[in-house]
Amino acid sequence: MLHEVLLALSGHPSPLFGQHGDADNDLDILSPSEKSLLQSLGQLSHLHTKLRNHLDGIAASHRSIVGRAVATSIRQTHLARFQRKIIDVERRILTKDPSIVGAYNIVPLSTIVSDFGEWQRRMQLYWDIACFMRLDRECAAKDEQQECTGAALIDRLRVDTRTGYPDIEAVALELSKVAEAAWLRQLASWVLHGRLPTHGADDFFIRLEKSEDEPEKVVRNTVLLPSFVSKATASSMMFIGQSLRQLEHHVQQPGGRGTMTAETQALSREHSKHLARLDLPLDQVHLARAVSAIRQSLSQGVLQSLLPLSEINLLLSCMRRYFLVEDGDFALTLIAEAEKRVSAKQQGMGKLLQDHPAKALQSLSVKDSELGQCMAQTWKSLASRDDDEDDTVFAFARRRIVLAAPGSNNSRPSTSHSLSSNSAKVSAIEFGDLLFLTPTCLSLAIESPLNLIFSTRDMEIYSSINAYLIAIRRAHLRLSDLWRRTSARRDHPAPLNPRYSSTVSGRSQLAKTRSRHRERMAATRRTWATSSAAIFLLSETAAFLEGEIIRCSWDQFTSWVGQPPTSEQSDDSGIEADEEVSSSAAQRDPETIAAGHRAFLAALVYALLLTDVLYTKEVRALLGNIDQLVILFVRLLDLQHTLDQDDDAGLDTTHTAADERKAALDLDRARKKVDSDLKSVVNRLRQLDQERIGAARYSDLGSMETGGFEPWKGGGVDRLLMKLEFGRVRDEGYDLV
Template identity: 35%
Template structure:
């Protein structure tokens, strides 16, 4: 019977402990005593089978390591306990065999109570092991499986218990889980390589088709781009002790090592080995369970060491400033000539498409298919824009070649986008969410965005999501500039602004019919001037609003924020966070030999003892690429917020205003064409039998009144929204210059500078009581005060 019980505890099925046979073989007291052993035997066998399944087929390396830890260490300890009990019984130890000391009636008998007491505490452990296996097999994720990070966090939580034995087991398995996870991280941090097995459980993943990579015309960058991988960070696969900043550092380190491997900037292998050896020593200082602060310091130290020894050659500050200056001049409209040329070329393309459609026979027209702009035409518009920019540059022979313009020719593209969202939040967690207002639809009849290919190694700090934010800002600012230009171009139509015909020449001018003709022409011109007076007043108000808004957004916000960010880039810094570094040769001599033997990292890879890493240079005018990326995200967040691009209550009515301005401009051009046709019909006798210009004139005049009212109402709504936005921004200073608030924050980190509040824009938008029941005063050409008939009262 004893052998049957011990074999059953070892994992072999036994009919003695089964419920159906035990009733026949055992008495009720014996069954009650053996019930706990039966439960322990059942748990042991089940856990052994399930851990073998997890260790051999689970998708997570961490879970496999935990399963092997349960099976190898703790189930092995239980098996050794069974052997100890068996050995004690065979030797006749008094602990197990009764009556060995004084002899007597019970001599040689093994009490079941003692046997059951020998396995006290193991049932609670086995039940906890079963719980661990259940978590590994099911997990709590959406995919129905447990990730390594989830297992690490769960074990850390289970260590906080009132049972000393469960705490011991949880800490032991937590150490196994953290070590397995850290070994995966070491491959990424030391070599920039994803794990060969369990890659789907790793927190760094390859990007599958989310980033569009374009090749320049000469094809120079193609080989480099194809060999580099794009990665993204899965925060759900990170343990809780990894902070967001540390996670960003881990992603940066691995991406940087990929760039180093591709570029092969090192002349020999010794510096690389020294760098790996130094980083191994840093990782070997980690203790289990891993402390969040210590882990963050180690990763920050590795990141800064890598940046100072290698990445200074790969990504100098001058190259960073060059590409950021390109983005500021062409995406943020710092170079106004580019914006004007692009708008003019786009309008010219639309006009040519409409004219071509009008010239087709009616049976060949197929709706809007003849006027929809295609991808090739959009690219041609940008090419003509570059040509226009080059012609402006070529007028001054003494001017040096514009290298930034040539770089923009190679990198910047104008593309039709099919996505419905402005800027996805992916890979840009710290960036404020941009409103979904479709400003990109205003330049052409299709959604078009300005984009740029990110050359290597600039993608160390510049991500595709950052470029999408730049594209959104560009569409936003460009749409305002476009509406402003289209309105001001109306004043170039001189015949609409003033038409005072002179008397015809002799002898017809001296006749009665000639004088009558002149009076008719002047009467007609006055009537048209009265029709256009409200249009000019509305257009003047819209021009003033757009001009002041554009001056605030472009001059105060964009220029001020960029100036502060550029000053931070070019400022000299001699101290960076975590810059303190202990070289390899400064290792303490009195360190215990035991710690060296337990160093799992240095045991895995052995290096020559003569290799010593070079000391990092003092960073003058140099920024860590990850610090650049963090500062750049802060810069974009500050920029989009200050531009009110994250405020849908402002962007939506602004988009409505820009649409109505386009409608107003189109109506003005149409009524000008109608009046020219009516003049030809009345003065020259040129009649178009297929058109009814008088009816069209009445219709256009009514539409002008409606659209003018909408424009005025949209301006009123926007001014009201600006007032609400200004009131919501509590805590801002009432007034300050941009330079006073710019600079470095704590430990040299970038702190975005504040710009003037919106109330400065509101002060300029005071229309003299337009929206408070007042009226804009004016005078007609003859000096009469403007009244109802002059069109201003309608506003």
């Protein structure tokens, strides 16, 4: 019987045990106590058999290389120890070892059970781990997800090392080393050569997305990251691989440096030493230091020649000048060109524009070719300036900045790892549909290797800021243009001619004309007052946003970019780099600049109030109603001018006084909407001033990677309110603001 027990424990079928390892009840020669002892051995035998079969499938076809490595280790190392234990027990029985063989050569069954007692808990642990990697067929119907990821398995094994049972902890620690060694080999393929793992790439936290129309795009999936890898370390890992791919792409281009390949290979050999020094299981601090050393070595070597600081500053200057509207001439020229094309389209709409201006504006559409012509004419007008002859920033922007409908991808997809969790959250309120009355956005083609600094999401944020600033400037300009109609504001009709004005009919006609003009001036006084209040709010808001928020924030960011990191400065992960990595770098590495740039953008959009949905909604409504107010005001003034000319000439006119009254009524309705919007904007600013107190006054970057950059802190909402609190402007008892 002992022979049958040992064979059963080795995984062979035995008549002693049933299908599930239970002692066979037909064996009447066994006492109840013996059956109970056999049952524990039978369960161990059954678990061993199931485990071997289950591990065979996992080792052969699991999607994770980490899972395959752990399954293979359990099968070939740990279960082999169990087999050796069986052989050792058999040897002791055959040699009549007194530790197991008693008097009269009797081998107590309880002694056999005691010898395998420690394996009961171990075998159950192996089975739990195997089922965690892939559910058994008996349990698969209960859960659709049948396979775990390598990261989840590593985290699970790390938890098992803290159970409190020494034997379980030792087994889990050994398996953790196997799992993390497999994961480290996958990581080495990426950080040393910029390639995804040959096997198990679907289980790696970095993925390459490719399509027919677009080049490859590098994305990161944090779900596939083990818990001991911090966000900063993961960012550095991704950046290293991206940089290596950029270098390979650069070498393959015509005119690429052939020597860069040899430099990269030499760096790979040097970087492999940092990974080889790591002890298993991996320590978060040591892993972060090794990755930081590799990143800084790469950045201070070939990357400085591929992406010098001058190229980065050129891109930043372009964004500041044209997207953040430092160049006022660019904004004015673009608005003027857009107004020309919108006016040309409106002239062809005739009756619809007069009767239903709102519908007419909504029906306008602009083609991409027209947008391209508008930008071309804008650049042509700006190029005529004397100060742009040798302007490298202007030439850079002219080649890359485009105006197109949203969704038109005019740039190479960025490989910068700006996840949604690490990006600024901008309000979804659209300002890009005000310039051409259909959605448009300004964008810039980010080419390699500049896409190591700028992500697609960063470009979207710049486009949103630009549309916001341009919309405010445009509304301000349109209202200011009303003041150019001097006759509409200060018009005292003079006599037609001395001979006619001396007659009774002439004096009567002159009095009638002057009376009509006085009535018109009185009727439009509120409109002028509302327009003046709107101009004041827009001008002060634009001055606050552009002259204080953007200027001060940008100055601090560019000053930080230009400063080389000091020897005491830590890297992104908050861990000081090894001494062997030179700290006297000529410039900050691209990943640090990219992280600081994301922090800068997050703080900027918060300070510009673009993160507040209610505020942006009120401002958008104000700008839209200002458009209608200007259109209706111009329409009324043109109608009155036509009526006056026809009346002076004694001609019949197609317009009547009823048309004038209807136009005046529509204008008054638009004025009231603007009045209401002005109040709503100011009230929302006051609410924000109450909400943004203490720590909420500035953007909370939270766990965002900042690269050591500290955003500018200033320009609270209270400063804008101080400029807008000019008292209650009243006209005939009507409170405007």
